[in-house]
Amino acid sequence: MIYMKEDKTRKHFTSYMVGGKVFTKEKIGYLTDKEAIERARVMNCREHTIHKLVAYKCPICQKWHVGRSRKVLTEKEREHYRKAYTDIEQSKKLAEMRYR
Numbered sequence: 001m002i003y004m005k006e007d008k009t010r011k012h013f014t015s016y017m018v019g020g021k022v023f024t025k026e027k028i029g030y031l032t033d034k035e036a037i038e039r040a041r042v043m044n045c046r047e048h049t050i051h052k053l054v055a056y057k058c059p060i061c062q063k064w065h066v067g068r069s070r071k072v073l074t075e076k077e078r079e080h081y082r083k084a085y086t087d088i089e090q091s092k093k094l095a096e097m098r099y100r
């Protein structure tokens with residue numbers, strides 16, 4: 001039961017280590033799922049991301065957060081996110097060019 005309680009609060013707080021000490025802070029809250037999904041995608045593209053990052057709605061603040069899932073990101077998935085991200089970047093650039 002204690003574990004469950006901890007798991008719930010972890011959804012809203014993020015902990016990180018600085019100089020061997022653990023710090024806890026509130027997670028960044030996104031107003032829309034789109035923003036959170038986009039953020040998770042960018043993070044999933046990173047080389048050092050081991051666990052897949054997912055967007056979820058927080059039961060505490062009702063905003064969207066990005067959190068680590070238990071799933072390990074495969075090279076295939078990373079490629080998928082990278083490709084999707086590149087596509088978005090390219091279409092953004094194309095849209096900008098059109099306005100010039």
Ligand SMILES: [Zn+2]
Nearest residue numbers: 012058060061
């Ligand atoms: Zn929250």
